[in-house]
Amino acid sequence: GAVVSQHPSWVICKSGTSVKIECRSLDFQATTMFWYRQFPKQSLMLMATSNEGSKATYEQGVEKDKFLINHASLTLSTLTVTSAHPEDSSFYICSARRDRGRNEQFFGPGTRLTVL
Amino acid sequence: DQQVKQNSPSLSVQEGRISILNCDYTNSMFDYFLWYKKYPAEGPTFLISISSIKDKNEDGRFTVFLNKSAKHLSLHIVPSQPGDSAVYFCAASAGSGTYKYIFGTGTRLKVLA
Numbered sequence A: 001g002a003v004v005s006q007h008p009s010w011v012i013c014k015s016g017t018s019v020k021i022e023c024r025s026l027d028f029q030a031t032t033m034f035w036y037r038q039f040p041k042q043s044l045m046l047m048a049t050s051n052e053g054s055k056a057t058y059e060q061g062v063e064k065d066k067f068l069i070n071h072a073s074l075t076l077s078t079l080t081v082t083s084a085h086p087e088d089s090s091f092y093i094c095s096a097r098r099d100r101g102r103n104e105q106f107f108g109p110g111t112r113l114t115v116l
Numbered sequence B: 001d002q003q004v005k006q007n008s009p010s011l012s013v014q015e016g017r018i019s020i021l022n023c024d025y026t027n028s029m030f031d032y033f034l035w036y037k038k039y040p041a042e043g044p045t046f047l048i049s050i051s052s053i054k055d056k057n058e059d060g061r062f063t064v065f066l067n068k069s070a071k072h073l074s075l076h077i078v079p080s081q082p083g084d085s086a087v088y089f090c091a092a093s094a095g096s097g098t099y100k101y102i103f104g105t106g107t108r109l110k111v112l113a
Helices: none
Strands: A004-007 A010-013 A019-025 A032-038 A044-051 A067-073 A076-081 A090-097 A105-107 A111-115 B010-014 B019-025 B032-038 B045-051 B056-059 B062-067 B072-077 B086-093 B107-112
Touching (some): A004 A090, A019 A111, A032 A076, A076 A090, B010 B019, B019 B086, B019 B107, B032 B062, B045 B056, B045 B062, B072 B086
Parallel strands (some): A010 A111, B010 B107
Antiparallel strands (some): A004 A019, A032 A044, A067 A076, B032 B045, B062 B072
């Protein structure tokens, strides 16, 4: 149990286009999902916290108009990188929290975004 | 400001010996700590966690020690196996409320056969 999937696993796009990444909890309902990005050989940086049915909470320095997050159901959150530029190229990872009151996150396999 | 630090970017250990990975934190509000293992181009895999009410938690070959006064935790892997070679991240959370994780910078462990 507690499987989180991401789609796509990798994507290459042209500068100026928008890219949507999906995060799904396959066998549980996720009250909260989180989006991280990781640059090569660096730590996972939390971008935003996504709660089902409400607006995402963004970390300081993360542009909410650049990284649109939608958490329409208890099993799906999407991250849309709008007007992507080469500096947005990164490894994006989502995680999902399963149970209320338990501090336990399950991570997806990540999505490699390359913007040309 | 890096609230969670792993000062050793890499560590090499002989197979069968003990691996000790260290992590320091600055925020005294953190009350829950975790260790994750990560391979390149994959998501992190949970290893072990510890609540601030404990100073030790053990799960098979993995033991996490927490020293709250020093704001320090460590992960011990005994015995180390070549399959343990990966990047290890510690993470900290301030608990109830947001349940956000703050990750450390990672330590690349290489277990030599």
